[in-house]
Amino acid sequence: MPWSLIGAENVTSPLSAMIRGRRLPHALLLTGPRGCGKNTLARDLAAALNCASPLPDGSPCGECLSCNKIIKDIHPDLKTLIPSGRSRQIKMEDIQILRSEMGFRPYEGRMKIFIIREANRLTNDSGNALLKTLEEPPPDSVMVLTSASEAEVMPTILSRCLRLRIPPLSQETILSALAEKRGLTGPDARLLAALSAGALGPALELAPEVVRSGWDALNGILGASSAPARLEKAWQWVKSLSGDEDAVPQALNLMRLWWRETMRLAAAGPAALEGPPPSDAQTIWAARLTPASIETVNRAQARLEDSLSRFVKLELAFENYWLKVLSA
């Protein structure tokens, strides 16, 4: 397996060069949006550093015993820390375990690799404990931290890591991956590609029929002929979301995309759209959007997301949203 990440040579080329020249630093921070492949790259890196017959560019072969153990996540020299608990934090005891593990030589590989996912979820205490390790890294070990952005990672940790940002993929790259890996083309592929916003993970994972039905529901609500019909449809839709934890973030993404595309349609016509061809509802809204109504929509969305993150009741948060938006 050469690097699994596609379209990210600005990240994989320097990594290849550092691995070949044995100049890889003890700590790296990989950033990029959810689904961009940063955790996969961290695992590939662990494989590369222990591979029995790496490829000429330094990437792992994907076939040797060591690579196989890493792929199956049973390699004794690879440890992954993931935020846990209700607060979704990386806790002090997690870092203490990591520090004691670091005291040992690799069990069977050349290097021990510690992946710390969502390094932005370190607490002050666990971050400071990790910092001590970063200041005096043991030999034969590499720490790979990942985070959606650098902004939320402690500056003292940032300054001790080699920082690599995985760039968003172009719409064309995602469309060709969808065609190649899932046999998906046409409007559904365009909808998935637009929704995944430059990250391949969601494009490959989301079920096209589920996404399509959410998109159709939004078109149905926003394109209904009368105000009572719009509210009735909106209400039915909100009811269909309750009780399904995954459905809500997905719905929020679709709503954001629907308005982004409709605003694009208003500003620059159908050629500017990333998603499927415009629906009747989008065409109607694009014709009547004003700066004031755009502001209303954007504020309503921000307020909805804020309410939901504070565990406001789903029905209430969405009712406020639709009342605001449908009168925009």
Ligand SMILES: [Zn+2]
């Ligand atoms: Zn290998």
